[in-house]
Amino acid sequence: MLQAPVLLEGQGVQVLYAQIAQLLAGKTGGASEPEREVMQLGFSAFTPHAAALGVTRYSSLDEVPAGSIAVHTIAGVMMPFDSYYAVGTGTIGLRVQQADAHPSFIGHVGVFNTPGGSTMGLEDFANVIAGTQKPFVSLVQQACSAGYWSASGGNVVMLAGKTAMCGSIGTMAEFLDFTGYFEQLGIKTVTVNASKSVNKNASYQAAIDGDPEPLRAEILDPLNEVFLSTVTTNRGDKIPAKQLELVTSGMVFVGEANLSNGLADLMGSLDEAVALAEQLATEADSIDSSLSSSKNHMSLFAKKLVLGAAAHALVTAETITPEQLTAANGELTAAGVTGAQLIAEAAYSDLSARAGRADTAEATARGFTDALAAAGVTDIAALVSQRDAFKLKADLYDKGPGAAHTDPTLVAGATDVDKEADANQKLIAQLPHNQALDNNPLFNN
Numbered sequence: 001m002l003q004a005p006v007l008l009e010g011q012g013v014q015v016l017y018a019q020i021a022q023l024l025a026g027k028t029g030g031a032s033e034p035e036r037e038v039m040q041l042g043f044s045a046f047t048p049h050a051a052a053l054g055v056t057r058y059s060s061l062d063e064v065p066a067g068s069i070a071v072h073t074i075a076g077v078m079m080p081f082d083s084y085y086a087v088g089t090g091t092i093g094l095r096v097q098q099a100d101a102h103p104s105f106i107g108h109v110g111v112f113n114t115p116g117g118s119t120m121g122l123e124d125f126a127n128v129i130a131g132t133q134k135p136f137v138s139l140v141q142q143a144c145s146a147g148y149w150s151a152s153g154g155n156v157v158m159l160a161g162k163t164a165m166c167g168s169i170g171t172m173a174e175f176l177d178f179t180g181y182f183e184q185l186g187i188k189t190v191t192v193n194a195s196k197s198v199n200k201n202a203s204y205q206a207a208i209d210g211d212p213e214p215l216r217a218e219i220l221d222p223l224n225e226v227f228l229s230t231v232t233t234n235r236g237d238k239i240p241a242k243q244l245e246l247v248t249s250g251m252v253f254v255g256e257a258n259l260s261n262g263l264a265d266l267m268g269s270l271d272e273a274v275a276l277a278e279q280l281a282t283e284a285d286s287i288d289s290s291l292s293s294s295k296n297h298m299s300l301f302a303k304k305l306v307l308g309a310a311a312h313a314l315v316t317a318e319t320i321t322p323e324q325l326t327a328a329n330g331e332l333t334a335a336g337v338t339g340a341q342l343i344a345e346a347a348y349s350d351l352s353a354r355a356g357r358a359d360t361a362e363a364t365a366r367g368f369t370d371a372l373a374a375a376g377v378t379d380i381a382a383l384v385s386q387r388d389a390f391k392l393k394a395d396l397y398d399k400g401p402g403a404a405h406t407d408p409t410l411v412a413g414a415t416d417v418d419k420e421a422d423a424n425q426k427l428i429a430q431l432p433h434n435q436a437l438d439n440n441p442l443f444n445n
Helices: 010-024 048-054 088-100 122-130 146-151 180-185 204-207 213-235 240-249 271-289 308-316 321-335 345-374 378-397 423-429 432-439
Strands: 006-008 042-044 056-057 068-074 105-113 114-120 136-144 158-159 165-167 251-255
Touching: 006 056, 042 088, 048 068, 048 271, 056 432, 068 146, 068 271, 088 105, 088 122, 105 146, 114 308, 122 213, 136 146, 158 271, 165 432, 204 213, 271 378, 345 378, 378 423, 423 432
Parallel strands: 068 105, 105 136, 136 158, 136 165
Antiparallel strands: 006 114, 042 056, 042 068, 165 251
16 A cells, blocks of 8 residues: 555545554454465356346356456455455456457446555556447446546446445545654654655655645646546546536535536446446447448547547636647547547637528529529520520511511401492392392391
8 A cells, every 4th residue: 555646535544544553553453364265367247148147257258158248346445456355457457458359248347336546557447448449337336536537437337326426536645644653662763865866755754744735746736637637538528517626626426416417327237237238339339330331430439539638628718719729639630530620619600600601502502403494404504595595586586477567457346348239139139039038027027
């Protein structure tokens, strides 16, 4: 525990202090520790199509059934190396990588029940989780401090119940000053630095002497910035901006509070975490298959990008300058993201307005195109040519034979039938039978 700083939730620290106090009092716990067999590490898996077996341990990867979900347990104080009673993060990380590369596994569930632990190896372990190519569901009973640093790298953070705890996102130092105790025992500490090692442990000694600022500037603030940047990279889009400062201030949140503040996504059991990992794997296969012809796509579960300070600065900035955007876009390009760039909200609004005007213009142009098609032409020039051709034909018809009309020879209401009967007609009318017909009432009204 004295080899490196630890990121540990307060209750975990108190347990260690109790052990230290016993050691100082000469109480080592009674009988000597019995010999134990070295823990045989294997691979734990849950196979959905053989759910009745539950979580099963296999001694080798080749024994694991196809379509299984790897189950990784992160419990107790996180330490980098294995011990008799715990598996170190180095070994757990190696198991995650091996399962991720093996075809029998389609996803991961990490069961977290830890108050945190050592910073040694922590960044590597967290990057292993964040870098899996298969979906990783973090099932949290307790994930505080270093534990949440690691769990936040999963595709989904699932709370194991209403008493599940997340948070303690922050950095502090707490150590014991044994000066007075050693003086009572007659022990005097003698410290000698090399000539050029004037700052060796100086910040710790300053803190003992009552000045915490050197330790804060040298150790705590730099560690804290890395911690916060990791969380904001992994969960920044899910943590409400108004709650980000509170969430990253070191508080621990219980149960459903983690759903509203963005530290967790949903609540469920181990079975539900396994089912979710299987579902995400199926969706990933579907998306990867549809994009298999593209060389430049990023898998949905290629994990979050680890961006630098420029991108993180945009999260809490009230106003964003063009220079900040340029720097953040440079980080995107360096991370291999192509075909996408960050833009300011004002620029987005302007582009949206332009897009609206473009849509209106396109609709108007489509109306013109439809009208031209109805006229049997494809452009305005063809329509003008068509009009000129029709006009020419009309002019030719106007000048053709019979085109000129004459004035009428009869006035309105007149007829060209001669009213004066000719002599022959009079003779016919005088014939006896015609006169008889004329006098017959049947033929005269």
